[in-house]
Amino acid sequence: MTAPEELSELAKSCTRFVHSHGRRSAAELLSEIPAETEVDRYGDGGAVSALEERVAGLLGTEAACFLPSGTMAQQIVLRVHADRRGRRTVAFHPLCHLDWREGRGYERLHNLTGVQVGEPARPISLADLEAIAEPPAALLLELPQRDLGGSLPSFEELEAMVAWARSKGAAAHMDGARLWEAQPFYGRSLAEIAGLFDSVYVSFYKGLGALAGCCVGSDVETVAEVREWRRRHGGTLYSLWPNAASALAALDKRLGRMPAYYERAVELAARLSAVPGLEVLPDPPVSPMMHLVFDATATQWEERFRALAAEGICTWPTPWPGEVLPGKQRVELAVGDATMAFQIDELVSVLARMAGNS
Amino acid sequence: MTAPEELSELAKSCTRFVHSHGRRSAAELLSEIPAETEVDRYGDGGAVSALEERVAGLLGTEAACFLPSGTMAQQIVLRVHADRRGRRTVAFHPLCHLDWREGRGYERLHNLTGVQVGEPARPISLADLEAIAEPPAALLLELPQRDLGGSLPSFEELEAMVAWARSKGAAAHMDGARLWEAQPFYGRSLAEIAGLFDSVYVSFYKGLGALAGCCVGSDVETVAEVREWRRRHGGTLYSLWPNAASALAALDKRLGRMPAYYERAVELAARLSAVPGLEVLPDPPVSPMMHLVFDATATQWEERFRALAAEGICTWPTPWPGEVLPGKQRVELAVGDATMAFQIDELVSVLARMAGNS
Numbered sequence: 142m143t144a145p146e147e148l149s150e151l152a153k154s155c156t157r158f159v160h161s162h163g164r165r166s167a168a169e170l171l172s173e174i175p176a177e178t179e180v181d182r183y184g185d186g187g188a189v190s191a192l193e194e195r196v197a198g199l200l201g202t203e204a205a206c207f208l209p210s211g212t213m214a215q216q217i218v219l220r221v222h223a224d225r226r227g228r229r230t231v232a233f234h235p236l237c238h239l240d241w242r243e244g245r246g247y248e249r250l251h252n253l254t255g256v257q258v259g260e261p262a263r264p265i266s267l268a269d270l271e272a273i274a275e276p277p278a279a280l281l282l283e284l285p286q287r288d289l290g291g292s293l294p295s296f297e298e299l300e301a302m303v304a305w306a307r308s309k310g311a312a313a314h315m316d317g318a319r320l321w322e323a324q325p326f327y328g329r330s331l332a333e334i335a336g337l338f339d340s341v342y343v344s345f346y347k348g349l350g351a352l353a354g355c356c357v358g359s360d361v362e363t364v365a366e367v368r369e370w371r372r373r374h375g376g377t378l379y380s381l382w383p384n385a386a387s388a389l390a391a392l393d394k395r396l397g398r399m400p401a402y403y404e405r406a407v408e409l410a411a412r413l414s415a416v417p418g419l420e421v422l423p424d425p426p427v428s429p430m431m432h433l434v435f436d437a438t439a440t441q442w443e444e445r446f447r448a449l450a451a452e453g454i455c456t457w458p459t460p461w462p463g464e465v466l467p468g469k470q471r472v473e474l475a476v477g478d479a480t481m482a483f484q485i486d487e488l489v490s491v492l493a494r495m496a497g498n499s
Numbered sequence: 500m501t502a503p504e505e506l507s508e509l510a511k512s513c514t515r516f517v518h519s520h521g522r523r524s525a526a527e528l529l530s531e532i533p534a535e536t537e538v539d540r541y542g543d544g545g546a547v548s549a550l551e552e553r554v555a556g557l558l559g560t561e562a563a564c565f566l567p568s569g570t571m572a573q574q575i576v577l578r579v580h581a582d583r584r585g586r587r588t589v590a591f592h593p594l595c596h597l598d599w600r601e602g603r604g605y606e607r608l609h610n611l612t613g614v615q616v617g618e619p620a621r622p623i624s625l626a627d628l629e630a631i632a633e634p635p636a637a638l639l640l641e642l643p644q645r646d647l648g649g650s651l652p653s654f655e656e657l658e659a660m661v662a663w664a665r666s667k668g669a670a671a672h673m674d675g676a677r678l679w680e681a682q683p684f685y686g687r688s689l690a691e692i693a694g695l696f697d698s699v700y701v702s703f704y705k706g707l708g709a710l711a712g713c714c715v716g717s718d719v720e721t722v723a724e725v726r727e728w729r730r731r732h733g734g735t736l737y738s739l740w741p742n743a744a745s746a747l748a749a750l751d752k753r754l755g756r757m758p759a760y761y762e763r764a765v766e767l768a769a770r771l772s773a774v775p776g777l778e779v780l781p782d783p784p785v786s787p788m789m790h791l792v793f794d795a796t797a798t799q800w801e802e803r804f805r806a807l808a809a810e811g812i813c814t815w816p817t818p819w820p821g822e823v824l825p826g827k828q829r830v831e832l833a834v835g836d837a838t839m840a841f842q843i844d845e846l847v848s849v850l851a852r853m854a855g856n857s
Contacts, residue, residue, distance in 0.1 A: 167536035167546075167740060171529055178525035188525075209567055213733025246731035250608045346737045353736035373604035374732060375571025378711035379704045382525060383741050 148458040151447065155455035159491060160472075162350045163455070163479030170352060170387065173394070178386040184368075184377045188386040193356065195389065200341055201332025202358035206367045207385050209376045211318055211344050211355045215239055215281075216247040217370040218340045218357050222312035223253055223278035230254045232273060233281040235261040236288040238316065250374075253278070264292050267301045276309035283316035284323045284334070287473070290422040291319070291430030296327055296334075303337045313337065318344040318355070321396055322428045322475075325403040339363070345384075348399070348429065348475065351391035354384035395478075402429030402476040405485070409476070412489045418496035429476040432461075435496045437470045445495050456495055506816035509805065513813035517849060518830075520708045521813070521837030528710060528745065531752070536744040542726075542735050546744040551714065553747065558699055559690025560716035564725045565743050567734045569676055569702055569713045573597055574605040575728040576698045576715050577637050580670035581611055586636035588612045590628070593619040594646040595639060596674065608732075611636070622650050625659045634667035641674035642681045642692070645831070648780040649677070649788030654685055654692075661695045671695065676702040676713070679754055680786045680833075683761040697721070703742075706757070706787065706833065709749035712742035753836075760787030760834040763843070767834070770847045776854035787834040790819075793854045795828045803853050814853055 153164060179187035189207050197205040208214040216239065219231050231247065233240065235257045239247050247253040256277055259269035264286055282302060285291040294302070306313040315338040317323070324331055335341045340359040345351035357367050371377050406426040413421050418436035437445065442460060449456055460470040474480070480488070511522060537545035547565050555563040566572040574597065577589050589605065591598065593615045597605050605611045614635055617627035622644055640660060643649040652660070664671040673696040675681070682689055693699045698717040703709035715725050729735050764784040771779055776794035795803065800818060807814055819829040832838070838846070 167532070167538050167744070168534040170538075170738075171532060171534075171741070174525070174529060176526040176529075180525050180528075208733070210733040210736050212730070212735070216733070243733075244727060244731040246733065249731055352741065353738050369602060372570070373602040373607055375566070375568040375574070375601075375604065376733065377570070378568050380528075380711050383529070383710065386525070 145459060148443070148446070151450045152455045152458040155450055156453040157482065158455045158479035159474065159483070159488065160457065161475045161477035161479060163477070173390040174383060174386045175390065178382060180380060180382045181385070183379060184371070184381050188382040188389060192385040192389050195392065196343065196356040197358055199331050200335040200343070200358040202335065202341065203361045204364035205356045205358040206364045206371065207354060207356050207381060208371055209354060209378065209381070209384070211238070211342055212243045212246060213371070213374050213376050214342050214355050214357050214367075215314075215316060216251055216253070217367050217374060218314060218342065218359070218363070219247060219253060219279050219281070220251040220370065221363055221366045222314065222339070223251070226278045226310060226312070228276065228278035230256045230275060230277040231279045231281055232256045232258050232270070232277040232311070234259060234265050234283065234286065236286075237281060237283065238318075239281070262289075264289060264294055265302065267298065267305060270302055270305045277311045279312040279314050280306040281314045281316055283318070285319055285428040285430065287319065287430070290432035290473070291322065291426060291428035292423050293323055293326055293427045296329065299337060312339040314339060315341040317341050319348050319428065319430070321399055322348045322402070322430060325400045326427045345388035345391055348402075348477070349388070349391040349395050350477065352384045352387040354381075354388055399429060402481070405429070405481060406431060406476045409485060409488060412485065413492060416489065416493045416496055417498060419492060431474055433472050433474055433492065434465060435470045435472070436468060437495070437497060438468050439464070439470070441497065442470045442495070445497070449491060449494065454491060456491065503817060506801070506804070509808045510813045510816040513808055514811040515840065516813045516837035517832065517841070517846065518815065519833045519835035519837060521835070531748040532741060532744045533748065536740060538738060538740045539743070541737060542729070542739050546740040546747060550743040550747050553750065554701065554714040555716055557689050558693040558701070558716040559688075560693065560699065561719045562722035563714045563716040564722045564729065565712060565714050565739060566729055567712060567736065567739070567742070569596070569700055570601045570604060571729070571732050571734050572700050572713050572715050572725075573639075573672075573674060574609055574611070575725050575732060576672060576700065576717070576721070577605060577611060577639070578609040578728065579721055579724045580672065580697070581609070581636035584636045584668060584670070586634065588614050588633060588635040589637045589639055590614045590616050590631060590635040590669070591639040592617060592623050592641065592644065594644070595641065596676070597639070620647075622647060622652055623660065625656065625663060628660060628663045635669045637670040637672045638664040639672045639674055641676070643677055643786040643788065645677065645788070648790035648831070649680065649784060649786035650781050651681055651684055651785045654687065657695060670697040672697060673699040675699050677706050677786065677788070679757055680706045680760070680788060683758045683787075684785045703746035703749055706760075706835070707746070707749040707753050708835065710742045710745040712739075712746055757787060760839070763787070763839060764789060764834045767843060767846060770843065771850060774847065774851045774854055775856060777850060789832055791830050791832055791850065792823060793828045793830070794826060795853070795855060796826050797822070797828070799855065800828045800853070803855070807849060807852065812849060814849065
């Protein structure tokens with residue numbers, strides 16, 4: 142067993158998890174799919190159509206299409222926007238998921254070109270957009286932005302950025318993988334937030350904790366084109382119902398918990414400000430997610446992880462890849478069911494120990 | 500409810516099914532996934548790695564990669580072959596699945612061009628291949644060929660066609676969606692048949708009756724490239740284990756039944772030769788699948804379907820799209836668990852009634 146494999150096994154042996162919903166077994170995940178689930182045939186009918194209807198209702202879009210993955214969903218909807226406008230560029234943040242975590246499928250499969258906007262370490266601003274001369278096919282905004290600890294622009298800023306896209310004849314597309322988590326900060330309905338955009342992608346396996354899968358919500362014509370491309374991409378599987386049924390169950394179970402996750406994130410961050418050797422980004426959090434930066438060398442980090450794992454508590458076996466600064470480890474903390482199962486005092490104490498406090 | 504929807508509902512209400520494994524509920528399909536299944540993370544580990552190992556072993560290939568769908572799998576592996584050879588054409592039968600059932604993703608996403616070989620109504624022959632001047636990137640052969648009732652070339656013919664591909668510097672790729680069903684006819688191991696080819700695609704939801712999903716088997720380098728493209732295509736889902744675990748269970752349960760399915764197909768076809776108004780294609784069958792052509796107008800077909808459905812027996816609510824000839828209806832009969840549950844006398848009698856015999 143390699144060292145990372147061994148740490149990963151140690152993580153699996155834990156019974157309590159600081160991050161998200163913790164480790165869940167196949168049996169536990171499958172048990173969330175109701176026995177009376179109706180099957181689809183090539184994405185038509187059953188749990189798949191039911192989910193599409195539910196999501197279109199939540200987002201206030203005319204229609205929605207279920208797809209196996211966000212990687213597939215977003216390159217498809219961007220291509221549809223691009224083909225309609227006769228343009229090939231998509232403007233996005235330098236840490237856009239499509240650009241550095243998906244092998245640039247948008248470029249290799251769809252002949253789209255990315256235009257990076259703004260700086261890696263901060264969200265896109267209106268001024269960044271105004272600095273672009275070439276009108277893009279689409280502007281992609283990720284809400285909340287995961288690589289920046291779940292940051293969010295104000296609603297007014299968002300409106301201004303979408304207005305900029307419109308003024309350029311570009312589509313406004315939301316990477317809303319975690320849109321569910323953005324809602325409590327804005328204090329507006331999902332439909333109000335989604336309504337600003339021409340198309341919205343939402344995911345089910347992240348904050349909602351379902352099996353893999355996602356939806357694209359948009360107008361009827363766009364969704365119909367997305368559906369055609371889904372088939373070409375190999376995403377119109379013979380049966381999509383297991384993941385769609387899991388998503389429906391997760392919406393029932395966890396969508397209503399988002400405000401509580403968010404409150405806990407804010408409360409936790411406030412408590413952590415008193416802990417030496419630990420920084421919260423952004424502070425205060427604007428979603429149920431934050432990044433934490435700890436004073437720890439790689440060796441110290443591993444020692445502390447092992448000590449807590451020996452008590453059955455899993456923190457992070459491997460921090461964010463690459464030390465952010467020498468002697469600093471960065472991790473993502475998403476508040477989920479497993480996080481909520483901790484009393485806040487114990488959670489603060491666990492995180493303080495990871496920062497080198499005893 | 501539209502007329503096709505009403506017929507489809509009638510089909511669902513049946514308790515016995517002539518074709519394949521019949522209608523199975525979500526609960527039944529999920530119950531085949533063992534509770535102790537190990538989960539993967541983005542296709543790595545757990546049931547996914549176990550399935551890949553198992554399939555590589557069965558096919559005798561160095562490696563195998565699990566993918567969500569055949570549509571994704573085949574365009575990817577063909578692109579890998581094409582890029583390596585600096586060619587863009589793929590030679591295939593006019594009824595190739597990629598060409599008319601997948602929205603030509605291979606063309607739209609990968610800039611590949613199809614070269615149709617031979618005639619729609621019969622399998623590709625060596626003479627058809629010898630008539631092509633331009634050396635293609637790959638030759639695709641579908642074994643058995645579904646749109647021709649599961650037809651198969653002789654092993655010697657197969658060897659000669661693969662040799663032709665090699666002589667042109669082209670890759671030999673097998674669309675082996677139903678390779679499992681081809682094995683009994685050849686009387687050779689799966690590895691011997693697969694061993695002729697540079698790459699092989701096999702499916703799990705068809706004859707094997709699992710949830711959706713497939714594998715590509717090939718050498719280590721090709722499979723590694725396929726895996727990279729799977730991510731770009733949006734096929735490297737966060738969790739692929741439900742479908743992979745279902746495939747493992749289906750291999751356990753049904754791979755060993757293929758010879759019995761095949762024997763039943765041959766036996767049934769022999770009995771059907773005595774039935775007026777009914778033709779078997781090919782006759783004798785060479786796989787556990789055949790096409791049946793019935794003397795029936797669309798109206799007669801629907802009446803006979805309804806009469807049998809009233810007895811709880813489902814034949815085919817909708818025949819092969821488009822009458823093959825005026826007053827003729829064509830259907831696909833794949834012998835599966837539901838077919839096997841009939842005594843052969845009753846099965847012959849049911850099919851005779853669909854042909855207009857009383």
